[in-house]
Amino acid sequence: MGKNLFQKVWDIHKVADLPGGRTQLFIGLHLIHEVTSPQAFAMIKELGLKVAYPNRTFATCDHIIPTDNITRPFADSMAEEMMQALEKNTKENGITFFGPESGYQGVVHIVGPELGLTQPGITVACGDSHTATHGAFGAIAFGIGTSQVRDVLATQTMALNDLKVRRVEVNGKLKPGVYAKDIILYLIRHLGVNGGIGYAYEFAGSTIENLSMEGRMTVCNMAIEGGARVGYVNPDEKTFEYLKGKKYAPKGENWDKMLSYWESIKSDKDAEYDDVVVFNAEDIEPMVTWGINPEQGVGISEKLPIDDNPSFKEAYEYMKLKPGAPIKGTKIDVVFIGSCTNGRIEDLREAAKYLKGKKVASHVKALAVPGSTTVKAKAEAEGLDKIFIEAGFEWRNPGCSMCLAMNPDKLIGDQICASTSNRNFKGRQGSSSGRTILMSPAMAAAAAVTGEISDAREVFELN
Amino acid sequence: MSIKPINRVIGKAVPILGDDIDTDRIIPARYLKCVTFDGIGEFAFYDERFDSEGKPKKHPLNDNRFKDASIIIAGNNFGCGSSREHAPQSIKRAGFNAIIAESFAEIFYGNSTTLGLVCVTLPKTEIEELAKTVDANPNIQIEIDIEREVIRAGEKVYNCGIKPSTKKSFLDGEYDSLGVLLKNMDKVKEVEKNLPYSFA
Numbered sequence: 001m002g003k004n005l006f007q008k009v010w011d012i013h014k015v016a017d018l019p020g021g022r023t024q025l026f027i028g029l030h031l032i033h034e035v036t037s038p039q040a041f042a043m044i045k046e047l048g049l050k051v052a053y054p055n056r057t058f059a060t061c062d063h064i065i066p067t068d069n070i071t072r073p074f075a076d077s078m079a080e081e082m083m084q085a086l087e088k089n090t091k092e093n094g095i096t097f098f099g100p101e102s103g104y105q106g107v108v109h110i111v112g113p114e115l116g117l118t119q120p121g122i123t124v125a126c127g128d129s130h131t132a133t134h135g136a137f138g139a140i141a142f143g144i145g146t147s148q149v150r151d152v153l154a155t156q157t158m159a160l161n162d163l164k165v166r167r168v169e170v171n172g173k174l175k176p177g178v179y180a181k182d183i184i185l186y187l188i189r190h191l192g193v194n195g196g197i198g199y200a201y202e203f204a205g206s207t208i209e210n211l212s213m214e215g216r217m218t219v220c221n222m223a224i225e226g227g228a229r230v231g232y233v234n235p236d237e238k239t240f241e242y243l244k245g246k247k248y249a250p251k252g253e254n255w256d257k258m259l260s261y262w263e264s265i266k267s268d269k270d271a272e273y274d275d276v277v278v279f280n281a282e283d284i285e286p287m288v289t290w291g292i293n294p295e296q297g298v299g300i301s302e303k304l305p306i307d308d309n310p311s312f313k314e315a316y317e318y319m320k321l322k323p324g325a326p327i328k329g330t331k332i333d334v335v336f337i338g339s340c341t342n343g344r345i346e347d348l349r350e351a352a353k354y355l356k357g358k359k360v361a362s363h364v365k366a367l368a369v370p371g372s373t374t375v376k377a378k379a380e381a382e383g384l385d386k387i388f389i390e391a392g393f394e395w396r397n398p399g400c401s402m403c404l405a406m407n408p409d410k411l412i413g414d415q416i417c418a419s420t421s422n423r424n425f426k427g428r429q430g431s432s433s434g435r436t437i438l439m440s441p442a443m444a445a446a447a448a449v450t451g452e453i454s455d456a457r458e459v460f461e462l463n
Numbered sequence: 464m465s466i467k468p469i470n471r472v473i474g475k476a477v478p479i480l481g482d483d484i485d486t487d488r489i490i491p492a493r494y495l496k497c498v499t500f501d502g503i504g505e506f507a508f509y510d511e512r513f514d515s516e517g518k519p520k521k522h523p524l525n526d527n528r529f530k531d532a533s534i535i536i537a538g539n540n541f542g543c544g545s546s547r548e549h550a551p552q553s554i555k556r557a558g559f560n561a562i563i564a565e566s567f568a569e570i571f572y573g574n575s576t577t578l579g580l581v582c583v584t585l586p587k588t589e590i591e592e593l594a595k596t597v598d599a600n601p602n603i604q605i606e607i608d609i610e611r612e613v614i615r616a617g618e619k620v621y622n623c624g625i626k627p628s629t630k631k632s633f634l635d636g637e638y639d640s641l642g643v644l645l646k647n648m649d650k651v652k653e654v655e656k657n658l659p660y661s662f663a
């Protein structure tokens with residue numbers, strides 16, 4: 001039997017078997033940001049250790065950075081302190097830092113791929129759970145906690161339990177108005193928020209293969225929301241084409257050498273899996289969440305489920321929604337288009353395409369937050385910023401923004417947000433009673449225009 | 464880097480039941496703005512415990528009967544969501560030494576056990592029974608015996624689950640992985656040298 005990509009990449013990066021059955025795994029690329037690294041730098045300093053491989057470590061700032069006024073010092077003194085700590089730590093340790101002046105700052109999971117740092121067959125770690133995003137390139141990418149950030153800084157390795165591999169296959173053609181975001185929300189609804197515990201998800205099948213790199217990133221990004229530790233897609237021509245010419249992508253002779261490495265780590269045709277599940281793309285319609293975890297989602301034309309399960313009851317109470325009612329027509333207050341899930345150029349293009357010549361409903365506050373400086377520049381060169389602004393959106397600077405509201409972009413009271421982000425947890429968007437409904441950028445654009453949860457296919461006449 | 468082995472945890476418990484208690488509920492994002500973890504304990508479960516005006520809500524952690532608890536009894540998929548270590552750090556710094564749950568989210572489990580926060584699992588019916596016992600008698604001493612993989616509550620003994628590697632790391636005092644990793648730096652260099660890629 002052949003091997004799958006996960007097993008191959010794991011074996012190449014294995015340093016040692018640790019007592020108790022864990023593996024010491026080498027991390028080829030370590031990405032850091034301001035929220036989860038300062039404590040880790042303090043820990044290694046205290047132990048008298050140094051960063052083992054500063055040239056395999058890259059930093060940017062995303063979580064706390066304001067998206068309106070980025071003049072220093074930041075208005076929020078804690079944010080300023082975190083930013084200064086990152087500047088100091090990267091400087092002292094010889095780590096490349098992509099700050100706002102570099103022209104490359106942005107959400108870490110958007111910046112890595114844009115710079116060509118994210119490549120097939122590598123291992124990636126970052127102190128952020130959405131690190132699985134990098135798996136879209138055929139990398140094995142782990143979201144880690146601060147003690148592990150410390151481990152990777154000090155040794156470029158970490159201790160891990162081996163994972164089982166589940167092949168999650170989606171086949172067939174997506175219907176108009178259905179996107180990568182709908183696929184992953186659909187998969188999580190069916191596999192559960194904890195269905196992936198102990199697994200790596202290999203996303204495969206013709207639907208996944210036909211997605212753009214951006215779409216694959218959206219799918220892998222939310223693997224963690226399904227409980228999987230990592231998610232990945234086998235690399236192909238599309239992957240290689242995306243990488244070509246990127247700042248840190250291999251060049252010249254090295255490109256050919258790396259190409260053969262990238263080909264070699266693909267899952268073998270006869271690869272073994274611990275589990276295989278198969279879905280049909282035609283069964284997927286635009287998805288929205290109605291509850292307080294990403295599994296609690298429905299197709300836009302469905303009615304909200306009736307179930308006396310206590311977690312449903314809790315979700316309905318918090319969301320102030322009624323079992324059995326349609327989700328369509330739910331009034332919204334805020335629209336957020338952005339985040340590491342849907343803050344890439346393709347997402348902005350898709351939303352702008354539909355927003356052109358339309359107006360945001362008068363009671364709605366709408367935010368468009370490009371995922372990175374590069375995305376922002378590209379969008380502005382294409383005139384997307386003007387479309388958003390003319391429609392009534394606020395056009396902001398790059399950052400995580402209202403995905404987790406660690407910067408000033410927050411919901412107020414029990415506002416409902418139609419959001420392209422990845423988590424609809426209680427209080428996630430900055431207000432302890434704020435409500436989040438997850439969806440694709442096209443669906444968020446539709447909600448912005450009508451002021452309520454709507455079917456983008458009807459609003460924009462897609463068929 | 465020698466740390467003390469952990470063979471058992473003994474203490475009073477508090478049930479914080481419900482499934483899918485996520486990291487944002489354990490520690491709301493607005494309390495993550497810190498460059499150290501000091502003082503983060505007081506914000507554990509903050510929005511669950513207090514309303515937007517800071518008034519206490521009905522929550523087990525606001526219940527005086529459980530104020531000395533050092534063990535949390537929880538439901539399914541506890542700690543799902545973020546990889547931020549702030550969540551287990553806040554629980555540990557709020558004075559807890561162990562969590563007994565039906566199941567744990569993967570990253571949260573690893574983050575917690577690295578800190579020496581013991582995480583063990585019990586089936587749903589036993590979680591419910593244990594929670595009832597504790598609710599009826601908040602002063603009962605709960606003992607988690609890691610070596611034997613059992614939980615003792617009065618006369619009652621439950622078989623609990625723990626990953627073999629985690630169990631060993633507690634018993635050997637090697638749950639903080641850094642010490643073990645540092646021993647292999649020669650091998651690390653070897654693997655790095657043979658990797659086909661770099662970013663120089």
